[in-house]
Amino acid sequence: MPGNRRLTPAQILLIVVVSILVLLFVVLLAGRLGGEDERSAADASTTPAEAPAASGTATPAPREEGATPAPESEYFASPTGNIVCVLTVDSTECVISNFTYEATDAAECGDEGAGGHLRVEPAGASMPCEPLVVAGDVSPLAYGETISAHGYTCESAESGVTCRHDESGYGFTVARAAYSLF
Known part of the structure; x- marks a missing residue:
């Protein structure tokens, strides 16, 4: 089909890298937000x-x-x-x-x-x-x-x-x- 173009390998690589970076950012952000509650509880009970x-x-x-x-x-x-x-x-x-x-x-x-x-x-x-x-x-x-x-x-x-x-x-x-x- 003349209107259908395939992505080049460089474009696919770019999409994969950006997707991984976004996923990593979300995981780190979730860990940081969730870790504050855990740290507060841990601070109260540490030896x-x-x-x-x-x-x-x-x-x-x-x-x-x-x-x-x-x-x-x-x-x-x-x-x-x-x-x-x-x-x-x-x-x-x-x-x-x-x-x-x-x-x-x-x-x-x-x-x-x-x-x-x-x-x-x-x-x-x-x-x-x-x-x-x-x-x-x-x-x-x-x-x-x-x-x-x-x-x-x-x-x-x-x-x-x-x-x-x-x-x-x-x-x-x-x-x-x-x-x-x-």
Whole structure:
């Protein structure tokens, strides 16, 4: 038929790509709108091990069952966003996304991704095997700035992040190229 024209492969591809983008937008929008109600409910019932981040969640290692919620856990990220930390009543923990150091303190973990989670508690600093999951946006702590909460202090520097338990002096420093526990 002379009035019937077929779509070219480029036109079909364009239609498919636009359709996928529209579907993705709808799914993300629905998730964001639905997630606010879930987050409000979760905020009311979280324990220190599940304390909410600024607009996401951080889940440090599981703690005691029935523990009371931590008052005002503090979250921050390095200016690059590669390191994200949470200061709670029980500990201060950081996760580093990209690092090049050899995680000798996580050698017994066996996981290929081990070594990106550091923790300091009153009893000492460690590199736990269990992952620290952080999702959402966390406010950056500018280089040269410090944050203190619950007896812990962290400092952001161009050379990395250092966190310590104020009373015991135990802590850690972490950066893309190296870490140390003290």
